[in-house]
Amino acid sequence: MPIDKAKIEKAVRMILEAIGEDPEREGLRETPRRVADMFEELLEGYDFTEEYTWFTEATDLVVVSGIRFYSLCEHHLLPFFGVAHVAYLPRGKVIGLSKIVRIVNKYSRRLQIQERMTKQIADEISKATGSPDVMVITEAVHLCMAMRGVRNGAPTVVAAVRGEFERDQSLKEEVYRIIEPHRLSRVIALSFF
Known part of the structure; x- marks a missing residue:
């Protein structure tokens, strides 16, 4: 566009x-x-095109955690920013880890709402990996909420949970344990910018 x-x-x-x-x-x-x-620059996600390269066969859990993102609220054109955590169970092959970060960038660098962005990331990860077993968690601070209206910057957490992550509570808990050191509250404390 x-x-x-x-x-x-x-x-x-x-x-x-x-x-x-x-x-x-x-x-x-x-x-x-x-x-x-x-x-x-902020809306470059609309022009994103990426070809995925598949690597060696794998079936073990893959988690990329603490992916920083910046987006613009489509309602007020104010930033929201945070971290994304992406997990999937490969069905034989894995994509390059940098591609996961690029997918987050693709959907965050648009006029967006966090709920749709999280779903779009999960859908693209599933499509790119061929796996229905995907879990994406985004945590963000919305300046449209912090600077105006209620004037409270409470973080918002959205999760898209698919496949085995829906059915297997211990698998879901394992992802939460893995991402804990990279949660938004810890990242902000370590300086987000």
Whole structure:
């Protein structure tokens, strides 16, 4: 999806004028261009294309934990950010671990809601790996909730649980044990940025 940066720049100028600012003043002169460039970068997930390379046969649990992501709330255009944890049981073959991170980026770098993003990541992991046994957990702080409205930055956790992870409680608990050191509360304490 191509970004029309000229329209974004025009819209930003209009917003600045609407709130009583002078878009030609020193600190704002380049703001419309910067905002257009920012949206182009933040929304690059729409143009994501990836081919998956399968590796050696495997059947043991695969978990990639603490994948940092940044997204934009589609309701307020404010950021939400956090970590994703992806687990799956291979059905013979595994994809490269970096591909899992790329899938998270594909769906987070869009106008998004966390619930849909989590489902989309799980669906893509299942499609890419050929495994119906997928578990994706996302934890995020939503600035649309922290900065406005209720003004509370409580983290939101969303889980997409499929296949064996739905049926086997001990398998699900194993994933939670593995991801514990990489949970959002620990990552923020260690400096998210």
